Amino acid sequence: MALSIKTQSPGRINIIGEHTDYNDGYVLPAAIDKATVVHLKKNGNPSECSMIALNIGEVAYFDLNNIKPVESGWQNYMMGVVHELQKIGAKFTGFDCEFGGNVPIGSGMSSSASLECSLAFALNELFELGFDKWQLIRAAQMAEHNFVGIKCGIMDQFASMMGKKNQVILLDCRSLEYEYFPLDLGDYQLLLLNTNVSHSLGDSEYNNRRTECEKGVAIIKEKHPNIKNLRDVTLPMLSEFNGVMPAVTFKRCYHVVSENQRVLEATEAMKAGNHQLLGELVYQSHFSLQNDYEVSCPELDFLVQLTLDKDYIIGSRMMGGGFGGCTISIIKKEMVGIFKTYASKAYKERFNKDLTPYTVSIEDGAKVL
Ligand code: GLA
Numbered sequence: 001m002a003l004s005i006k007t008q009s010p011g012r013i014n015i016i017g018e019h020t021d022y023n024d025g026y027v028l029p030a031a032i033d034k035a036t037v038v039h040l041k042k043n044g045n046p047s048e049c050s051m052i053a054l055n056i057g058e059v060a061y062f063d064l065n066n067i068k069p070v071e072s073g074w075q076n077y078m079m080g081v082v083h084e085l086q087k088i089g090a091k092f093t094g095f096d097c098e099f100g101g102n103v104p105i106g107s108g109m110s111s112s113a114s115l116e117c118s119l120a121f122a123l124n125e126l127f128e129l130g131f132d133k134w135q136l137i138r139a140a141q142m143a144e145h146n147f148v149g150i151k152c153g154i155m156d157q158f159a160s161m162m163g164k165k166n167q168v169i170l171l172d173c174r175s176l177e178y179e180y181f182p183l184d185l186g187d188y189q190l191l192l193l194n195t196n197v198s199h200s201l202g203d204s205e206y207n208n209r210r211t212e213c214e215k216g217v218a219i220i221k222e223k224h225p226n227i228k229n230l231r232d233v234t235l236p237m238l239s240e241f242n243g244v245m246p247a248v249t250f251k252r253c254y255h256v257v258s259e260n261q262r263v264l265e266a267t268e269a270m271k272a273g274n275h276q277l278l279g280e281l282v283y284q285s286h287f288s289l290q291n292d293y294e295v296s297c298p299e300l301d302f303l304v305q306l307t308l309d310k311d312y313i314i315g316s317r318m319m320g321g322g323f324g325g326c327t328i329s330i331i332k333k334e335m336v337g338i339f340k341t342y343a344s345k346a347y348k349e350r351f352n353k354d355l356t357p358y359t360v361s362i363e364d365g366a367k368v369l
Contacts, residue, residue: 001128002125002126003041003042004039004040004041004042004126005039005040005122005125005126005368006037006038006039006040006122006368006369007037007038007040007118007119007121007122007125007366007367007368007369008035008036008037008038008101008118008366008367008369009035009036009038009113009114009115009117009118009121009160009161009365009366009367010031010032010033010034010035010036010103010114010159010160010163010363010364010365010366011031011032011034011035011036011103011107011109011110011111011113011114011160012029012030012031012032012109012110012113012114012155012156012159012160012163013029013030013032013109013190013192013319013328013360013362014027014028014029014030014155014159014319014320014328015028015029015030015168015183015266015270015278015282015328016028016259016262016263016266016281016282016285016317017029017155017259017260017262017263017266017285018259018285018289018293018295018317018318018319018320018322019209019255019256019259019289019293019295019321020153020173020256020259020260020263021152021153021154021155021171021173022151022152022153022154022173022210022213023153023173023213023229023230023231023256023260024173024174024228024229024230024231025173025174025230025231025256025259025260025263026170026171026172026173026260026263026264026267027153027155027170027171027173027263028168028169028170028171028263028266028267029155029156029158029159029163029168029169029171030159030163030167030168030169030183030362031159031160031162031163031164031362031363031364031365032109032163032360032361032362032363033360033361033362033363034101034102034103034104034109034114034358034360035101035102035103035114035118035363036099036100036101036103036111036114036115036118037099037100037101037118037369038097038098038099038115038118038119038121038122039097039098039099040095040096040097040119040122040123040126041095041096041097042093042094042095042126043094043095043096044093044094045093045094046064046093046094047063047064047065047093047094048061048063048064048094049061049062049063049064049082049094049095049096049097050096050097051075051078051096051097051098051099052096052097052098052099053074053099053100054098054099054100055100055101056074058074060073060075060078062075062079062082064082064086064092064093064094067079067082067083067086069146069147069148069149074115076143076147076148077112077115077116077119077143077144077147077148078097078099078115078119079147080116080142080143080144080146080147080148081116081119081120081123081139081140081143082119082123083143083146083147084138084139084140084142084143084146085120085123085124085129085131085139087139087142088131088135088139090123090127090129090131091127092123092127093127095126097119097122099115099118099119101114101115101118104194104356104358105198106198106324106325107192107194107198107320107325107326108318108319108320108321108322108324108325108326109192109319109320109325109326110156110159110160110320112144112148112156113140113144113156113157113159113160114160116140116143116144116157116160117136117137117140117157117160117161117365117366118160118366120136120137120139120140121136121161121366121367121368124136125368133161133162133366134176136161136366137154137157137158137161137162138154138157140157140160140161141153141154141157144157149203149207150203150206150207151206151207151210152206152321153173154171154173154176155171155173158171158178159365160365160366161365161366162178162365163362163363163364163365164180164362164364164365165362165363165364166182166183166361166362167180167181167182167183167362168180168181168182168183168270168362170263170267173231174231181267181270181271183270183362184270184273185275185330186273186275187332187333188275188314188330188331188332188333189330189331189333189336189359190328190329190330190331190359190360191328191329191330191331191336191339191340191357191358191359192319192326192327192328192329192357192358192359192360193303193326193327193329193343193347193355193356193357193358194325194326194355194356194357194358195297195299195300195303195324195325195326195327195347195353195355196353196354196355196356197297197299197324197351197353198323198324198325199297199323199324205295205322205323206295206321209252209293209295212248212249212252212253213229213230213252213253213256214229215246215249216230216241216245216249216250216252216253217229217230217233217253219241219244219245219249220233220237220238220241220245220253223240224237230253230256230257230260231260233253233257234257235254235257235258235261238250238253238254238257241253251291251292251293251294252292252293254288254292255288255289255292255293256293258284258288258292259285259288262281262284262285265277265281266278266281266282269281275314275330276314278314278315278330279313279314279315279330280314280315281315282314282315282316282317282328282330283304283315283316283317285317286304286316286317286318286327289317289318289322290304290318293322295318295321295322295323296318296322296323297322297323297324298351299324299347299351299353300318300322300324300325300327302346302347302350302351303316303327303343303347303355304316304317304318304327306342306343306346307329307331310335310339312331312332312335312339313329313330313331313332313335313339314330314331315329315330316328316329316330317329326358336359340357343355343357344357
């Protein structure tokens with residue numbers, strides 16, 4: 001039996017399909033070349049554990065028999081995963097865990113899922129728990145719900161665990177069926193621009209959005225009792241409620257229903273090599289997130305706006321939960337350098353902040369190192 005193990009699990013991008021996962025909808029993510037590495041060692045103690053966050057030089061301790069969330073902090077991601085695995089039957093003995101990585105925090109690339117998944121994967125291997133990847137994905141997601149307090153969907157943990165080199169993944173968050181297909185953008189490539197802002201209202205607004213969607217479903221259900229959630233709602237069905245349900249609820253639902261449709265159209269466009277159409281859908285996604293779902297922020301809107309008159313950029317939008325983090329753009333390969341310089345200067349002038357551009361590659365999900 002091994003005494004130690006090292007694993008890594010990546011962050012993710014999402015081509016399109018934002019705030020659809022917790023509505024049983026579709027998403028189109030991929031794992032990237034930025035990851036969290038976890039080094040786990042059995043320490044011989046029956047229940048005492050330590051955790052070291054290498055990037056920030058912090059240490060924390062907990063006891064396996066008494067795991068409770070702390071007020072806030074990175075410990076919750078770790079303890080949450082351990083606790084959720086215990087709930088489904090995992091038996092541990094004391095361990096020491098060091099972790100670190102290069103997924104930028106608060107960037108919308110899901111550093112949190114990459115940490116949760118890397119740890120869940122490592123625990124499963126080291127303690128020979130025998131869970132399958134779906135059980136690990138769920139435990140990581142539930143850690144976020146119950147310890148971190150964000151009622152997230154399944155996209156981030158799924159992508160981090162199941163990513164495949166050079167492939168994007170169409171995931172149906174209801175049936176959990178998924179399909180890999182190659183990310184082939186021809187003369188174009190993806191470019192992420194990190195605003196380096198992360199507006200703190202993000203977490204509570206995330207849960208509020210989820211509640212708004214549930215509210216919309218309850219109203220629609222009165223007339224259409226067969227629907228389970230927004231996944232079952234079509235645009236014509238939703239339009240019956242324009243002016244009937246509260247305007248804000250209507251807008252939230254409109255985003256989700258239209259975004260689901262866009263994911264499917266974007267998937268077809270990608271498979272057919274229709275990059276222009278893909279780009280248009282990506283722009284539509286942004287404007288829907290900005291105006292209807294209202295999870296964008298001035299910094300993200302500014303960066304998307306900058307791309308609109310550039311014929312070498314065919315699509316751009318905010319990525320992830322919102323209120324900060326990155327935009328993702330589809331840009332002509334040879335123009336990346338020029339645009340990075342231009343956007344960084346414009347961003348600095350407007351917000352007096354630095355912009356961080358990333359060109360990411362698509363990589364495998366969680367693995368043992
Ligand atoms: C966060 C959540 C995901 C998803 C996105 C928005 O990243 O963790 O589950 O809801 O926001 O698409």
